Amino acid sequence: MYHMSLWQKKRSMVITGAKGIPSFLKAEVLSLGFPILSEGIAHIETEGTMEDATKLNLLIRTGHRVLYLIKTFHARNPDELYRMVSSIEWEEYIPKGEYLCVTSSVDTPTIMDSRFANLRCKDAIADRMKKKLGYRPDSGPERNRVVVHLYWKGEACLIYLDTSGEPLSKRGYRKIPLKAPMQETLAAAVILATGWKGEGNLVNPMCGSGTLAIEAALIALNRAPGLLRSNYAFMHLKGFNELLWKTLRKRAKAVVKDSLNGKIIATDISREACEAARKNAMTAGVEHWIDFGVCDYSETPMPEGGGIIILNPEYGGRLGEIEKLKKVYKGMGDFFKKKCQGYKGYLFTGNFDLAKQVGLKTKRRIPFFNSNIECRLLEYDLYEGSRKRKA
Numbered sequence: 241m242y243h244m245s246l247w248q249k250k251r252s253m254v255i256t257g258a259k260g261i262p263s264f265l266k267a268e269v270l271s272l273g274f275p276i277l278s279e280g281i282a283h284i285e286t287e288g289t290m291e292d293a294t295k296l297n298l299l300i301r302t303g304h305r306v307l308y309l310i311k312t313f314h315a316r317n318p319d320e321l322y323r324m325v326s327s328i329e330w331e332e333y334i335p336k337g338e339y340l341c342v343t344s345s346v347d348t349p350t351i352m353d354s355r356f357a358n359l360r361c362k363d364a365i366a367d368r369m370k371k372k373l374g375y376r377p378d379s380g381p382e383r384n385r386v387v388v389h390l391y392w393k394g395e396a397c398l399i400y401l402d403t404s405g406e407p408l409s410k411r412g413y414r415k416i417p418l419k420a421p422m423q424e425t426l427a428a429a430v431i432l433a434t435g436w437k438g439e440g441n442l443v444n445p446m447c448g449s450g451t452l453a454i455e456a457a458l459i460a461l462n463r464a465p466g467l468l469r470s471n472y473a474f475m476h477l478k479g480f481n482e483l484l485w486k487t488l489r490k491r492a493k494a495v496v497k498d499s500l501n502g503k504i505i506a507t508d509i510s511r512e513a514c515e516a517a518r519k520n521a522m523t524a525g526v527e528h529w530i531d532f533g534v535c536d537y538s539e540t541p542m543p544e545g546g547g548i549i550i551l552n553p554e555y556g557g558r559l560g561e562i563e564k565l566k567k568v569y570k571g572m573g574d575f576f577k578k579k580c581q582g583y584k585g586y587l588f589t590g591n592f593d594l595a596k597q598v599g600l601k602t603k604r605r606i607p608f609f610n611s612n613i614e615c616r617l618l619e620y621d622l623y624e625g626s627r628k629r630k631a
């Protein structure tokens with residue numbers, strides 16, 4: 241049965257992201273024509289139908305999960321939660337034979353372990369389906385089919401359908417992640433923060449697994465990140481409109497650009513990293529837009545015409561590493577000054593002491609979080625040198 245109210249009823253939707261991401265998420269959501277109802281440190285709230293949620297899953301670059309609200313109520317303890325969750329018409333949402341996963345964010349005095357809240361919620365759904373339809377859905381931790389999200393703070397409970405399932409940061413192209421890769425959604429936000437959209441060159445030495453260069457190529461080509469993925473939780477809900485999904489994909493493909501006004505260059509000192517980056521770019525379908533090379537960052541070719549150069553070095557943990565990295569960071573300052581005139585320089589790091597070694601004045605310091613590490617994207621205007629040289 242096609243569940244009209246689910247697919248076409250406008251409801252509150254929450255899009256989650258990494259800490260520090262909401263300003264980018266907000267800009268993306270507004271540019272797609274959706275309102276911003278509220279925002280928090282790691283989410284924004286908008287509104288729309290399940291069909292809109294489908295679209296957001298396809299197009300959003302910086303969000304992790306699109307949650308569609310189906311019920312709000314008050315519950316003081318797990319029994320009240322069970323009763324209220326049982327009153328939801330789950331048989332209208334979950335098809336026969338589907339697998340169910342319940343996730344949660346719980347901060348309420350009667351629950352010490354959020355897994356217990358998940359279990360009560362899952363039992364309420366399964367018992368309801370057994371009573372109404374005579375079967376229980378299989379359930380477990382896999383987020384690749386139907387996913388229900390419980391948000392419970394104090395007495396306020398909000399029940400969402402998580403329309404994404406696996407987080408949207410899992411685009412599907414990073415088959416070889418290597419050491420300390422940047423999350424795809426974070427890399428997209430970093431590129432959006434630079435304002436680069438394909439005009440001029442983008443040079444990314446120390447490319448590691450290639451995430452920044454790949455996300456830059458996807459942005460510059462106007463390629464929807466969701467085109468790379470074939471499975472989303474919304475596809476497993478009752479009434480999933482496959483024709484709508486195909487139409488949305490077709491429209492997204494129709495606006496992909498077929499030329500760029502600059503080069504994308506990605507290099508790394510490690511041959512293994514460079515090969516991994518190339519393979520990841522191949523999976524993402526952008527390898528022919530990126531020039532890969534194995535070299536020290538300071539030997540990376542800087543094409544004429546300017547653009548942006550972006551470095552994401554290691555931040556270091558142990559003392560010996562820090563001493564070595566001090567030299568690397570200092571060298572990056574010299575490299576910026578001597579070889580990158582006419583470019584805007586960017587350094588993404590979680591170590592602010594090391595960043596001081598660069599020795600250049602920062603124009604902007606944009607806060608981000610990489611997992612739980614507070615980071616900065618530091619912007620250096622390197623035009624000054626070129627003007628002086630010309631003079």
Ligand SMILES: C[S@@+](CC[C@H](N)C(=O)[O-])C[C@H]1O[C@@H](n2cnc3c(N)ncnc32)[C@H](O)[C@@H]1O
Nearest residue numbers: 421422446447448449451509510536537552553
């Ligand atoms: C933190 S990782 C970059 C991660 C990358 N942003 C990603 O998403 O996978 C730092 C990279 O710098 C490279 N690297 C370290 N020293 C280098 C140097 N002197 N020249 C070029 N690359 C270097 C390492 O091989 C490593 O791949």
